[in-house]
Amino acid sequence: MSTAQRLISGTAISWLQIGVTIVSQLALVPVMLTYWSVEAYGVWLAVTAIISLVSLVDLGHHDFLMYEFMRIGRNDPTQLSRYLWSGLLFSLLISTVQTLAVALLLATDTLSVLFDSVKLANPGLLHEGGVTLLVFSIGWGLTNSLSGLMTKVLLPFGYYPRMAWWGLGLSIFFVVTIIASVVLGASLQLTAVITTGANVLFTGLIYLDLFRLLRREGITYTPPSLGLGYHNFVRSLAVSGKSGLENLRQQGIRLFLPALVGTTGLATFSTLRTGSNLALQGLNTIVQPLMPELMRFLHQRDQARCEAAFGTIWIIVVGIMAPATVVLQLVVEPLYALWTRGRIPFHPLLFALLSIGVLVFALIQPGIAVVKGNNLLRPQVVLSALAAGCVLGGLFGLVPGMGLVGIGVALLVAEIVAAVGYQLVARRWLAANGLQWPRQAYAIVLTSVVLAAAACLAIVWLPAFRWLTLAGALLGLGANAWRYWQVLPRLATERALKMAGEWWRIISRQPVAEPA
Structure with missing residues (x-):
């Protein structure tokens, strides 16, 4: 089985797992609350x-x-x-x-x-x-x-x-x-x-x-x-x-919430976070099947294939996750009320902050893969400690005054701190081993994350202009996605097109030729 076929197969199964997770969450919450x-x-x-x-x-x-x-x-x-x-x-x-x-x-x-x-x-x-x-x-x-x-x-x-x-x-x-x-x-x-x-x-x-x-x-x-x-x-x-x-x-973080907001507040936070958890699992459907291949490319010092692997992750962020986050922010509230039967309140700002945190986490996945895949233990511990400190500080400093929204702020700050740190460590390791961090591609993906974050917050703070915000955000994100495609290395675009072809054969049930 070729690399592309393994990625397609692993990703397809992982998406089925996401589907099962979504259905199970949709079923478990109302069943348990009933x-x-x-x-x-x-x-x-x-x-x-x-x-x-x-x-x-x-x-x-x-x-x-x-x-x-x-x-x-x-x-x-x-x-x-x-x-x-x-x-x-x-x-x-x-x-x-x-x-x-x-x-x-x-x-x-x-x-x-x-x-x-x-x-x-x-x-x-x-x-x-x-x-x-x-x-x-x-x-x-x-x-x-x-x-x-x-x-x-x-x-x-x-x-x-x-x-x-x-x-x-x-x-x-x-x-x-x-x-x-x-x-x-x-x-x-x-x-x-x-x-x-x-x-x-x-x-x-x-x-x-x-x-x-x-x-x-x-x-x-x-x-x-x-x-x-x-x-x-x-x-x-x-x-x-x-x-x-x-x-x-x-x-x-759930361990501290009962004392701060009670078990009902814990249920509210955990249920609101279900959407972001599903997005994280969706991201893992791309990252996990790719990890063995990426580790092989890193050990072989293959710059072109490393960038292609990075691009496989980032194109999902630019082309799917960023626009989907904005659309979801606009339509999620009535769906949430129906799902929870109106028994658990919806906090639009908290939901937006959690969603933005997922985008930041997705942005830095290639950097995390480099650091974790090479078992660079010290920077992992240091960065995790810094992020945890941000969460704890925000938890006890913000929640008493801001309520559940304070948790969202603390988690987002922690994700940003970790993302900056992982990018710096990954860049240094790549440079020390004859490889380069794809700066131009990273900057474009970062632009998509910033655009999506601004749109989500605008939908919350300026609800009267939510449809105008959605249209403008999708237009900007679409243009940025096209720009990203133009700067991808040839190997990355060939892999993306090959994977798209494999997907089409699966959907249309056409036989796939065995690799030479």
Whole structure:
């Protein structure tokens, strides 16, 4: 399978995952608000935030080893086996400690602080939330902790689409199980038990396929090396620390919100942020399939193909994300009211700030890929710490006076700080390794982000001119997109046209010729 075909296949499956996520969010929110109280829904969101936090060490270990697997490459299965089995041993240890830590939180009643039990009308929700958290932690150890690492070792062999299909199936199964449990009257903790059990059963099928693929590629069992495993684990702690600080901007911020705005405010913020989270996932449908190829181009010092890879990401920002953000800002409010059944208020300015933050994050994705792909750990930690400081400072400095909008301001400032830092670090690394940062293309993409941001804010602050704002914004964004296409290197435009052709063949169901 050619590079373009792998990107098309991986992206197509990832877009299906986005579709499933959208449908699941559209279904889960009204279902939970119908059968559960808003407080129970808020506790559910808090549980998901906490489980994201306690699993950071494990996920950081996975991410570090993923880039090590890409560095080693597909031509050295013996080395891959050593790294995999040593990593699996430490993943098992990490998940065990993680579960014990959750049990300790439950036993010492620390969760009362995290769930803000004073404001809960039903104190029994605190206990249910704790049991739910413990069940999810046990389920993590049996599924994601091990299968996630085994999935990543297969990425250098081009199995991203296959793994994405498994992920799609698991997502559908998981969501259907949650909805069925809630509709049939399951409580918070019973829903957790049912969905975790179903997740374990489905992951068992994934394990069978993973072991078969590992044997096919010559990645056989190798006695784990404590020394190698410990060395990689210690180095991965920097990634975990960085991920923890980043998680503060994505999920961990929910831990502080109950004390500042109550569980109802948490539900409002989390529901409003659903749209931006979906946009982030949509961006990942392009970035994740591209990462193995981009790492190969960087290691080969191939400037033309690196720019083509950057262009594949940026053309999505310029041609799709920026104009879609403006259109969504204009039409989202009535759709949101229908979706939440009018039970959760809409904040147009907060929604605009969250959307602009997504555009800033998308803008700097090539820079993040360079820094993360080469495991440049120190700048990752420093930049994540700076961004987290912006979030915390804004959280406690702005929320008391501005309410939920203060959270949006803090998150946007954090994204801007991180974006500037990642661009500087990426430019320095590229220059030190005989490559160049595509400054002209970056400036054009930045222009699209600024235009979209200004249009979103104008729609909020000048609602009487919203249609005029939309027309002007789309005209300016269209002209800028054409300008961007003109400055793309030939290889990038050829790849874009080839990918468009592949998409057309898929849509029209025409056979695709095998690559020479």
